Amino acid sequence: MDEVRTLYPEAYKICQQFEIDQHKMEEIVLRMTREISMGLAKETHPRATIKCFTTYVQDLPSGRERGRYLALDLGGTNFRVLLVTLESESSVNIDGKTYSISKELMEGSGVKLFDFIAQCLSDFCKEHKLENANLPLGFTFSFPCKQQSIDNGTLVAWTKGFKADGVVNKNVVELLREAITRRGDLKVQIVAILNDTTGTLMSCAFHRQNCKIGMIVGTGSNACYVEKTSNVEMFPGYQNSSKPHMIINCEWGAFGDNGVLDFVRTRYDVEVDSHSINPKKQIFEKCISGMYMGELVRHILVELMDKDMIFKGVKSQTLQERGRFETRFITEIESDDPGKYRNAAMVMDNLGIRTSNEKDLMCLRYICETISTRSAKLAACGLVCLIRKMNVKDLSVGIDGSVYRFHPHYHRLLMQNMNLLLNGTVRYELVLSEDGSGRGAALIAAVCAKD
Numbered sequence: 001m002d003e004v005r006t007l008y009p010e011a012y013k014i015c016q017q018f019e020i021d022q023h024k025m026e027e028i029v030l031r032m033t034r035e036i037s038m039g040l041a042k043e044t045h046p047r048a049t050i051k052c053f054t055t056y057v058q059d060l061p062s063g064r065e066r067g068r069y070l071a072l073d074l075g076g077t078n079f080r081v082l083l084v085t086l087e088s089e090s091s092v093n094i095d096g097k098t099y100s101i102s103k104e105l106m107e108g109s110g111v112k113l114f115d116f117i118a119q120c121l122s123d124f125c126k127e128h129k130l131e132n133a134n135l136p137l138g139f140t141f142s143f144p145c146k147q148q149s150i151d152n153g154t155l156v157a158w159t160k161g162f163k164a165d166g167v168v169n170k171n172v173v174e175l176l177r178e179a180i181t182r183r184g185d186l187k188v189q190i191v192a193i194l195n196d197t198t199g200t201l202m203s204c205a206f207h208r209q210n211c212k213i214g215m216i217v218g219t220g221s222n223a224c225y226v227e228k229t230s231n232v233e234m235f236p237g238y239q240n241s242s243k244p245h246m247i248i249n250c251e252w253g254a255f256g257d258n259g260v261l262d263f264v265r266t267r268y269d270v271e272v273d274s275h276s277i278n279p280k281k282q283i284f285e286k287c288i289s290g291m292y293m294g295e296l297v298r299h300i301l302v303e304l305m306d307k308d309m310i311f312k313g314v315k316s317q318t319l320q321e322r323g324r325f326e327t328r329f330i331t332e333i334e335s336d337d338p339g340k341y342r343n344a345a346m347v348m349d350n351l352g353i354r355t356s357n358e359k360d361l362m363c364l365r366y367i368c369e370t371i372s373t374r375s376a377k378l379a380a381c382g383l384v385c386l387i388r389k390m391n392v393k394d395l396s397v398g399i400d401g402s403v404y405r406f407h408p409h410y411h412r413l414l415m416q417n418m419n420l421l422l423n424g425t426v427r428y429e430l431v432l433s434e435d436g437s438g439r440g441a442a443l444i445a446a447v448c449a450k451d
């Protein structure tokens with residue numbers, strides 16, 4: 001760091017703007033707590049940024065769920081169809097196929113998107129001779145949805161680069177049923193719609209009874225947690241439910257949409273936001289998640305290159321293009337051993353910059369570390385906020401998403417920052433949740449089938 005400060009003072013100055021000290025972290029936790037309370041309360045819900053949607057999932061798995069279930073997983077550029085067989089607590093068999101969602105499908109007509117989903121489901125079922133099996137299906141749909149019941153969810157807004165028309169304000173379960181009916185070649189029962197965070201929590205809770213939070217740091221970011229039903233005012237039965245708990249899908253990506261995070265945002269964040277498909281929306285997500293981290297690094301690099309402060313004044317045309325610095329490059333660069341720059345050199349080589357010396361690469365790594373550290377700090381604030389809100393002293397947190405899964409230091413950074421705020425008062429474990437979207441969907445379908 002000292003070397004960057006001396007050799008690249010401009011880069012150092014830019015990175016300083018991304019620093020979040022403990023005092024600011026506490027402030028973020030406080031502000032988030034307020035927004036969550038607003039989301040939960042009927043009176044303030046309409047103007048809350050963190051909506052805290054009711055998931056209608058009130059039971060965690062017992063570990064004794066069994067059977068065959070279908071799961072659909074739509075939440076990014078990959079769409080998956082899965083056949084999940086719960087054989088025993090230690091044996092869950094998942095057979096699945098991944099299909100890629102083209103930009104045209106993401107941005108085109110909603111009917112075409114759902115027809116494509118139904119077609120993939122039908123192909124998969126035919127391959128597995130399941131077209132008439134009428135299996136229960138859990139639909140993991142990882143976008144903000146207002147739910148009326150376990151199998152009814154209205155899309156509130158698209159995120160993560162989607163903007164297919166005719167879907168916002170519609171019940172997506174109905175859109176899926178209609179697409180299946182149009183084909184007429186398939187019998188399934190859609191029993192539940194869920195968010196990936198809920199699937200992640202359920203999947204983790206299958207093995208750990210004390211799992212109380214599910215978090216995703218991938219293309220997007222979000223978390224869900226276990227709330228007391230009596231606090232969930234948006235749930236019609238909140239005062240007299242026989243079940244004491246309800247999983248709440250926070251949709252924390254929208255935290256900051258009303259300006260409360262402006263005190264930590266930088267002009268690079270503003271820039272990335274203004275060129276996104278949903279400006280002024282998902283502000284917290286844009287500081288944290290994989291869809292934006294690489295772009296933040298790119299903006300910083302472009303500015304340094306414009307000022308001839310890095311790469312010997314060479315200008316890279318490629319780096320001028322949006323999206324060209326992928327978040328996986330950050331993971332690769334930070335996977336180099338300290339003082340080594342093998343991956344870093346390869347990444348820059350691929351971007352057409354062959355003039356970088358080791359010092360430049362050191363500076364590049366520092367910029368990447370700055371962005372991933374800030375992401376982890378903000379996610380840590382979110383987790384601490386939920387832990388304090390639940391007032392639990394012992395819990396597991398199920399986590400998934402490409403950033404958490406692949407970044408070499410993310411787990412450590414999360415813990416380091418959570419420890420700073422929790423100060424030894426809570427025993428917690430962060431657990432990589434295996435295939436939450438698939439296994440979690442099956443578990444919810446199984447738990448629903450019990451009712």
Ligand code: BGC
Nearest residue numbers: 142143144159216220221222
């Ligand atoms: C969506 C959430 C989702 C998260 C992680 C966000 O953009 O709004 O519903 O859980 O991404 O996939």
